[in-house]
Amino acid sequence: MTVPARMRAVVQSAFGGPETLVLTETDVPEPGPGEVLVRVAGAGVNPGDAVLRSGRVPELVTLPWTPGNDVSGTVERLGAGVTRFAPGDAVYGLLALARRGAYAEFTAVPADALAPAPRTLDLVHAGAVPLVAFTAWQALAVLAEVRPGDRVLVHAAAGGVGHVAVQLAKERGAYVIGTARAAHHPYLRDLGADELVDHTVTDFRAAVAPVDTVLDLVGGAYGPRSLDVLRPGGLLVGAAIDPGTDGRRAAERGLRYVWVSARPSGAALERITERVDTGRLRITVQRVHPLAEAPAAHRAIEERRTRGKLVLAPAVD
Ligand SMILES: NC(=O)c1ccc[n+]([C@@H]2O[C@H](COP(=O)([O-])OP(=O)(O)OC[C@H]3O[C@@H](n4cnc5c(N)ncnc54)[C@H](OP(=O)(O)O)[C@@H]3O)[C@@H](O)[C@H]2O)c1
Incomplete structure (x- = not known):
């Protein structure tokens, strides 16, 4: 053409x-x-x-x-x-x-x-x-270094970044908890989520036992609330433009906070391509x-x- x-x-x-x-x-x-x-x-x-x-x-x-x-x-x-x-x-x-x-x-x-x-x-x-895959990869593989057996909470699990994050965390052997409205729960279970909280009826702090990592794709009030569900030394990865908290407030509680930034790179994208083509990432x-x-x-x-x-x-x- x-x-x-x-x-x-x-x-x-x-x-x-x-x-x-x-x-x-x-x-x-x-x-x-x-x-x-x-x-x-x-x-x-x-x-x-x-x-x-x-x-x-x-x-x-x-x-x-x-x-x-x-x-x-x-x-x-x-x-x-x-x-x-x-x-x-x-x-x-x-x-x-x-x-x-x-x-x-x-x-x-x-x-x-x-x-x-x-x-x-x-x-x-x-x-x-590309953007959602880089963001989820950077958050879970690079910043959180999620390991088998880790408990990982993904907010907005049904969204663009969230649905990739659920699958990457599961692939790394984590126990994956997501927040999503009930209509999205069967979909997220199919992607590998172990536990789901309907954020429209339940405060996730009341439903979730302590976790090692939170990927917060909502921000605002979810930032400080996410600190409440971390185990001592746990990591909150913020992504929203208003993350609602910061490293100082996390450190005061013996916790860690970092903001994820997706970086464009063709080489890193090849890792994602391989996962898509082998059916590990839908x-x-x-x-x-x-x-x-x-x-x-x-x-x-x-x-x-x-x-x-x-x-x-x-x-x-
Ligand atoms: N820092 C970076 O480099 C970077 C990169 C990409 C994205 N981001 C940011 O990350 C955030 C997520 O991006 P995205 O593309 O994944 O967004 P998205 O696809 O637009 O997210 C939509 C999802 O958010 C869920 N949701 C909305 N309110 C919620 C709540 N209160 N609790 C739980 N889930 C909720 C909805 O699920 P339900 O219908 O189930 O509620 C919906 O599936 C945005 O703020 C975006 O700007 C940052």
Whole structure:
């Protein structure tokens, strides 16, 4: 397929609600040195995209911009010096926070942020994977170093990061407890959760015996409450923009706190690819939206009730 000069892209010119995400026509970007031009198959929608869109952290966005860090698609053109990929390769990866631009038909991506896409996953769905997989991996394998027999509590277990975290913690031999509404419990048991708390009717502090690690994907009041369920020396890994606590408050109680930060890397993504292709990691995509539905996808992500992931797909109408 030839690459056109112009493409459809979601562009935001002023901070605000989901309606400020407008599908428009722009130039197809040129891949710079070390970059490849990707024809986008899927762009994962993340809560962080909605935070940036809202203007809560204006210093991180230069308007006008095209959101989207998670990307999957097909390599179309190579920038100078790229030898790892060839046109036609199916790839996926995470654009650095300063880059974005995946809510579009094409995007230019540093080659070292990409890996070959999983063979067993629909290429559109592969766009859902990178950020949540990096976050769950960084939290549980790198920061918490979860070991067999550890007790791990995952908040928002049914969400994008949570459903991956449940599976990674289980693979490492942990006893996995999740918070989720009851409708999500059979789904989470199927992914490997051992124990579930319906947060809409039960305070998890009353239901959960002490744990070694909490991955808090909710934040706010959940931060200090999560410290209450840690065993002495236990670790709280925060992820939300408002984690509700910090290292000093944890240390005062003989506990540890750290904030997880997902780092893009094609090499690290290959570990995830291997897990997907061997069936050890299952990815849930609740819905695939066309680019024109970016506002609807942002409304859904802000309601915080999705199971797994939402993806924008330029080829879907
Ligand atoms: N630091 C980083 O690098 C990083 C990276 C990625 C994400 N994050 C942050 O991590 C958080 C989770 O991201 P995500 O993509 O996984 O979110 P998400 O997919 O939008 O989360 C949706 C899920 O949240 C659950 N939920 C909502 N309120 C809850 C509550 N009070 N208790 C338990 N579960 C609740 C819902 O489950 P129910 O319907 O069952 O309630 C739903 O399944 C966000 O704050 C995001 O910004 C941080």
